[in-house]
Amino acid sequence: MKTTQLLTFSFLLFLFSISSILGQDYFFKDKAPFISEIPTPEEFLGYPIGEQHTRHDQIVAYLTKLAEISDRASIDSYGKSHENRKLTILTVSNPENLNNLPNLKEQHLAFTKASINPTNYDDVPIFVQLGYNVHGNEPSSSEAAMLTAYTLVASNSSEVKAYLENAVVFIDPTINPDGRDRHTQWANQFKGNPLVSDQYDAEHNEGWPRGRTNHYWFDLNRDWLLAINPESRGKLKWYHEWYPNVVTDFHEMGTNSTYFFEPMKPIGSFDPIMPKENYEDLNNLFAPYFSKALDNIGSFYFTKEAFDGTYPGYGSSYPDLQGALALLFEQASSRGHLQNTDYGTISFPFTIRNQYVSSIATIKAAVENKARLRKYQQGFFKTAEADVSKNSFVGYEFGDAYDNNRNKAFIDKLLLHKIKVYKKGNRYVVPVKQAQKRMVQTVFETYNKYRDSVFYDASAWSVANFYNMKYKGLKSISLGEEVTSIERIVNISKVSKSEYAYIMDWDDYNAPAALYYMQSKGLLVASAFKPFSITTSIGNKSFNYGSVLVPVSKQKKNIDEVFAIIKKAQEKFSVPIFSTNTGFSSSGIDLGSGNFRKLETPKALLLIGEGVNSYEAGEVWHLLDTRVHMPITKLRMSRFNTVPLKDYNTLVMVSGRYYQLDSLQRKKIKEWVAHGNTLVTIANASKWAIDKKVVKEQLTKKEKDTSNTKIVNRLPYVDAGENIGREQVGGAIFEVDLDITHPLGFGYRDSSLPVYKNNEVFISPSKNPYATVAKYTDKAHIDGYISIDNYEHYLKPSASLVVSSIGSGRVILFADNPNFRGSWYGTNRLFMNALFLGKHVYVPRVRE
Template structure:
């Protein structure tokens, strides 16, 4: 027993100094601390920065803090795709926590344009600290634990003042799925002693890496789009609290230093964001960050990088909600210790900078809370008192043929607290409302920009994402306000038929309904010409692609068929009609050869090194979450093991595909020639052309025949800007779509917005029937594109073509129809490729 006690004493003597040193490194100046509150080190059993902390450990620590301290409470605001908890720790003084409901009510008064409050200095400022939106940028989540501990445990006069005058909401891990993917990687490859060599496995994650969430989405682009549960939960929380300040902590290249705002000047010529935000408030906070970092000897930069033009970042969305959003970027150790041009950078060092900036943010917010509250109040009042552009009072929209796409669009508007009204079969959004700037964001388009180099997309008009045609109308036609879309989609329940059922292919949910019926064993056929038929609800006109379910052709009884039809309609809320006759009142009859039987698609998606995880994730997400259709994700290194004959369709997204040598290319080509379908997206289409999988061409700029052309000298310092000007970061263009082509089935209008964020320009096919979508002469809708790219490359090009290859075909998308899970308007093109692709037979034309 005595020996055991002696060993225990030696162990504790070794461990506690380590904890003490680690703690002093981060927050020595915040002492003394309440000994009853466990530090992160004592709770976890290791020093912060010694290893990467799993998300569940962070959550457990926050739960413990909320349990033992009356200065904190914890809320679960959602769950990730992988069922990890999304938590928010609220920290303030005991009195503020006890009176939080009352303080919240008073705080929200400043967001109500119909109310006027003047007690700017009497209510604590609301600060939301957001960390780790990119999973493999881990330092900030560790700093979140240090910040929470400091605010709760420190009894210093400085920290006491902060929690008396601020309500601090700490979101430690915005992207838990990605964080844990990276945490596992970094910890499993951690060496002892630490290995700082940049080439060590610890510093080089394997595909798809930890930046993204479960479906490989970049959640820092999802605030506006609101596609993923992480973002939906955060947006719901956000619009409940409207914090005055929001932080967005990131990491960047290992050889960088540290960045805080102000950013580079905003790219838009006429920004929606008030200039008081990006000029006055940013400059007000910057001295706090520089002073804090100067005190610990950290180097940093401002103004020359990043931009807040796109409103979907964590560092820009709050700027359109009356708050101040702040971006921080820390040079990453990408592990525990890594070499840089100036020596090594350690994980604890990166954590300390993020922690110091967190505390500096709270200090700046507390000392400028009057300015922040007055700004928030003016922001929302100006939204309803602003002078509108001439004649732009409201926007009317609504697709008469696609109720589920209407619903999806309105769901997005409601997610952002935009007021929507029903006007007959259409809908109206008035411009003058508290969310006026979000209305502008979603409907307005732009052609002029102050800057031509964007950090990300330059176009984000969501109405175009959804292919939602709209027009400007007077705001007087406001009837019933829509508060929920639960009952927005309404179809008559299908009656039983012993003859046939018809599914309307125009509806966004039709592909999901089709796959469900196929998976239940029903035989179906698609109409390759339109027709009119008498149904249980009267005469009905059916568009190209309408799905026929003949009862007598099934291997099931009519009752079993009807049960599946009812289940399908209830699950997907789609228009399905019963008919008792094959004779059509107009167009083809139900026994026509223009109805073609559809086999259940069996698709494979190539993933892995060299493949765009973003685009691959978009395909996976679409099929998983909306179509409920499985797709095989094949690691490209396993390609040789793949029995291609099992599959009807292969999808290739942007990538280099260096692993696919000439023999493997021939294997793909032979498989297509046997009657199958290869679908290529964006840079994969360029790959298919370059590797001569198809006999198509990329658009080339006309040759300049000017003799003795002189090269104009330009300043060296401008090279980056000039070259970047030719990059197409993301813009929206109009195409003319052949709606009689199987890929165009389900569309009623030939004009279709598409999203382009690449320099893949494809020459229209020499076959007059094979160019499905071509950019129009006046194609530009929204976003930046250089004159050279627009005139010489885009306008002469095709957006979508089908290239015949033996008995099969290659469907080449020059653009991305599934961009960020948000392009409801062009998803149908891709889904048609999966469900109808094997029925596309490009007619042979003699030259």
């Protein structure tokens, strides 16, 4: 993590070399004696902790070794990363507790059930989950995980034995192994001998995309709520099996910082979902343990001034909505092995030691307050199932009649969070009164008033809006059959063979994937640019804008081969496909109409590399890889001059500075677009295209003050950061009015669409009346914080999606990110339309 916090204290000056502090005593001399048969990390790895960065497989191997030779530990896997690295949990306690773990688990889970009222709060060992290294290039914590595991498994001190008797500790050493190993390789390969502490050395400055993120460049510390990646889905499955009482989230921040532990800044919302007891009482209860541990080793730290737990998808906030106490730690990073700071040098071992002592302090605090923590968890779940107040909704009803695969994806998310869902006719109902009441609130509730105006991350997260899932609150509720699996959400009629044509609905979320599959197998397809109704194998059926036509007689394949491809596409993606034996429509266009337009197979480039937003680039890559199953060429900026653009019909540019593209290269792009191709720009890339005059569009400007005098009032200097920060749009949800007759709007039935905005890119509506595809509505605010000035003078007059012509080609400018964090199923379709229908997106000329 990063912080803009200006700190007055930092590290003590290290006047000795790294080699003199790498011994075992530097970390845990006060935990002796140790069992000699248990190898230290140094003995197992062949080098002292902190001398170099340890690969994930070595960490897992060491923890596996501890579990093999000690009766205090066992190891399990909860999944694999995208790159097939194992995700592991080391469970540590005394042998009696481990042998009795199933029974202890049952006793522990009794405190999470409102129908059971145990009072043995102090009798059951406290469950503590230590989570490390969710950001791959914040590596100190995984090294500390090995030290913590060794201490608990090997120490025979009375202190550690008491911890083992009174706690079950779950150690997750590397939450993001793909990112960690990317950074580990970088740091080790550029390590000098002697060490180079110069901040400008390559060791301290990773190449793009850096190791913070996972394989698809996602920030896994934002993924607990959204659960897009296997690392998060595996962890959530584990989490809802165990419901630990305390959860840690270890991070790193800027090199010139010190150390941070909770409490954080006050929570941003006026009416937070999280109980007040959590963020006021329990955080303050634990803080003295951390301060004492760090005081004992001479480390400086700060609290309360930075970070916030407003967004519920962090490792330090999601567990708070599950009756636990989640704790954030931030260590100044050495970003390598040794680096200069304003107060001397900071070493990798120093960063590791701070994380280690905080780990042990967490266990100590949990053990000494286990009765209070258990009573709190019990109260958390009891209040969740208490009666809802008379003025509140008792449930929510939702469901899209035209897109069952989007319904399925949304329900899958609800079930992953253990939210109870019921099917009532063709709709779905979620009651508020249930164990996961706070998660129900997280999914459906929206907010517009906040205590603070500066957020560490998003201020809006109503997941139903992510999915464009229209829903309504219920004052009374009638439950149908409980949905316990997504297996039967999508029920489609199997397509029958036709000698004439097949038609696929474009409304379904999976339709683009099915389309690309057909194209990749050599089928010629067309898109309906007007609606129609026609007789199909299941009777007369109406088809919306964008419906895909596969004319059998126009194919180079025979009837059986065409049917085999159609059948396979339906089986793979569960999309509605229908056969017809006539081209005559009962209403609307006939199948031979010129309003059916042949679609090109997308051949897409995505610009990546230094200066490009890796999050947004990863979101595009992930969407096409995992849902559309369509390849996209990821082109490094340094290779731009060598690529034959003529071989591609689509170029995607996400947010970035694009300083490498000079006037000649920008000319090259414009000429390529003018030949009939499609440039898709997202967020700040759209601003770049406007600023660099690639297109003739404009950014929204605030009306000038026409008065002759402008009085500038003096403001307190200390408030500057707050005042400036409130003008940033950190992440909020707004409503746009979408032209559903425009090719970019195909597949939508409702012109009202939620979009996510986390930038200050405000595009003026096009001067051409047909080119503004989506515009913010007069009452655009749905959820999250935006300043009055930004809302009234910039956002409301602006467009969210504009098309600009260049020759016979077009630039599709998104002001917002349609693929944000892999979760915006509601706006993904806009982006996919840009790829698949881009060739047919043009701006009609009007008389000026």
